[in-house]
Amino acid sequence: MAKLNRLQMAWRAAQDLQEGMVVNLGLGMPVACSDYVPAGREIIFQSENGVISAGPLAAPGAADPDLVDAGSRQITIAVGGSVIDSTASFAMIRGGHIDVTLLGAFEVAANGDLANWDSRIPDKGPLVGGAMDLAASAKAVWVIMEHTTRKGAPRLLDRCTLPLTAPACVKRIYTDLAVLSVTPEGFVVHEIVPGVSQAELQAATGAKLHFAPDCGVLLSPDIADAG
Amino acid sequence: MAKLNRLQMAWRAAQDLQEGMVVNLGLGMPVACSDYVPAGREIIFQSENGVISAGPLAAPGAADPDLVDAGSRQITIAVGGSVIDSTASFAMIRGGHIDVTLLGAFEVAANGDLANWDSRIPDKGPLVGGAMDLAASAKAVWVIMEHTTRKGAPRLLDRCTLPLTAPACVKRIYTDLAVLSVTPEGFVVHEIVPGVSQAELQAATGAKLHFAPDCGVLLSPDIADAG
């Protein structure tokens, strides 16, 4: 069984980003996607603190503490980019001008419910950030997440057990085992990593899986994940 | 009886604008006020199409059709000014960031009701513009208007007869006969032009006038009104 590592998951999701799309990348695995966009494809990476078209991380020595993305990383502005304030940035998000938001998740339900903001850590304060605005209003919500918890419990469920970020919003899911979409019938599997059977994938999932007629193999290049 | 002409009325109102005030001037007599601000006093003249700090009209030959005020006049930007879009301009207006708006009026009532947008011209379309936003939200609404109609009927009334722009908003009125304020008790007269008695002013007014204890003489320099 060839589970993808975190960077490979980001790579796989990045392959589905199309020229000219306006894309918001969430913290964690999603932000790594910008490193794996196919060469020559121009994507507008929006960051909710007001960056329109974030470029690569700033080179050491050239980093500017006044220029950061929503993950507080010191970045650059891509050619053609600009900066707006928070109200304008969320007007853009809320108004449906983000083609895809790629978010991490704790759980996703078969109806597209997303839980990614409150994992119920005792005493730690809640962290909402921009996830609810993005999940509610992006044209498409895609999720990158491990298929199961570290203990092997499924994260793709009939119903979420954790507090929701937004109901019925997730359209596509990239896990370390498979690529799935959320349809009116529930989860549909489009690709599975080599060495995992449909039955094994179903066993790792907390909701009924449907398999696309052209369900294929989820392949990714070797990418070392130091993280 | 020394009625003020239109430019003298504008002059009188301009004397009450204080250093640093943010002031919006309506079409007609109000826009003339900017010509009569006492020397050395800096006023920020906002125009609702997005001009923050309009300067004088553009010189002939230097006029730029892309730079106009809300009266479609080709203007300049004053030192320290800038330009914003309509949504930002009305956010500024609606949010109470205009210290004074000086508007023309057909009628004002003793409770401060303002009627200045619909004079019921048959078949002509209605013209609201920014007056309702300004009247509803400026910190102070001042009016410049002739005391009576051309036929001598009063424009300062117990109740407006024309459709309202906003209720109970007017604070101060500059007419060709007097300077008045609107108080919880009704109209209070502060200055009257030479040669007009309190009784004559009352006779030209459609609501009871109160006279301030220090009611003075309304004087203005000679200004020729070509209009």
Add this chain to the structure above:
Amino acid sequence: MAIDKRITAVAEKLQGIKDGATVMLSGFGGAGFANTLILALRDAGPRDLTMVSNSATHLLGRTQVLIEANMVRKVICSAARGRGKELSPFEEQWKAGKIELEVLPQGTMAERIRAGGAGIPAFYTPAGVGTDLVKGKEIRRFNGRDYVLETAIEGDLALIRGDLADRFGNVTFRGTQANFGPAMATACKLSIVEVFATQAEAIPPERVMLPGVFVDHVLAVGGR
């Protein structure tokens, strides 16, 4: 293939505008009218349009060519009065009952358009409360003051005038060209901007006044 929103002709881009569409036209006082695009829309000829424009009748803007061509079924504006005593083309058709009119306080109109682009379905505003203009609309009290509920306006097509544009669709404005343009671009399914000139090279970040995210096509027409 890189992002390139520059076009050399607009007719084809307007073919998808159907009868009954809502069209937003920027412009205020002679500044910011996309007159080239408006004429192209007249030539495209969709009918029963709802026209959203600050004024139904402009002296310098060409908004009334759509009215004169009998393409407009409804006007949403803040100013519907033509200059002078004779009736404007809008007033003629309005008087004859051929055009419906929704007249709004200018700030309410601007904010409703912004709301349309910003995912806000409705908001409360003080403008117009206590006047005939809000008859039939919901009034609600917050902190001891009455406000009127106003809903978002969205459109099918925005025709906007700017100064410069780059291949990403980033736009700058001169003077007071912007006025309703940026908000209209956010509120419409298809947003086209005519500019003095276009360039392949990106406009510097700090000079961008309307981000290309909100713009579909830019057309250089000269005429600064």
Add this chain to the structure above:
Amino acid sequence: MAIDKRITAVAEKLQGIKDGATVMLSGFGGAGFANTLILALRDAGPRDLTMVSNSATHLLGRTQVLIEANMVRKVICSAARGRGKELSPFEEQWKAGKIELEVLPQGTMAERIRAGGAGIPAFYTPAGVGTDLVKGKEIRRFNGRDYVLETAIEGDLALIRGDLADRFGNVTFRGTQANFGPAMATACKLSIVEVFATQAEAIPPERVMLPGVFVDHVLAVGGR
């Protein structure tokens, strides 16, 4: 005497900030924190503050000095979680019931602040609908979708970081310094901006990012 909003010391300007005041602090991810002004506010010492800031706990911003000084009664933010497993100063006081928390979707927070400065008492938004965060709030359906009613947030004091300012109070921002700053400036009775440098000469119109109309005082503190 001309308009001049430049100040050389801020302590006196903060004397009017009373116990129970609402204070807005700009800043996001290390950019745009008015750390000099925040320390001055700590020294001024008003108590029972409501602190409006994107994050209750910043690594690079000094927002938590107000919390550590026991000056904050309530926090309105979108992020209340400290990094690492140990509790942040905010989390300690929150856990102990000493600080009330109102956590909002970041866009809702930004729009509520904008509304406070723009004379909009309330608006509807889709963010948070169907989640625990909108419990007790009014839900209303527009065009077949549910939205939540959110009200404006206004403040007594905004402390903002910019780059350059002129005597009119016009401000520019570098990089992503702006974030919540411009909206906060519009929403507060008193708005103070610390900048790298001030100048008597006016900032050119096309470079102004926060108009001086919304700014009461500007203080040069260096530190670019």
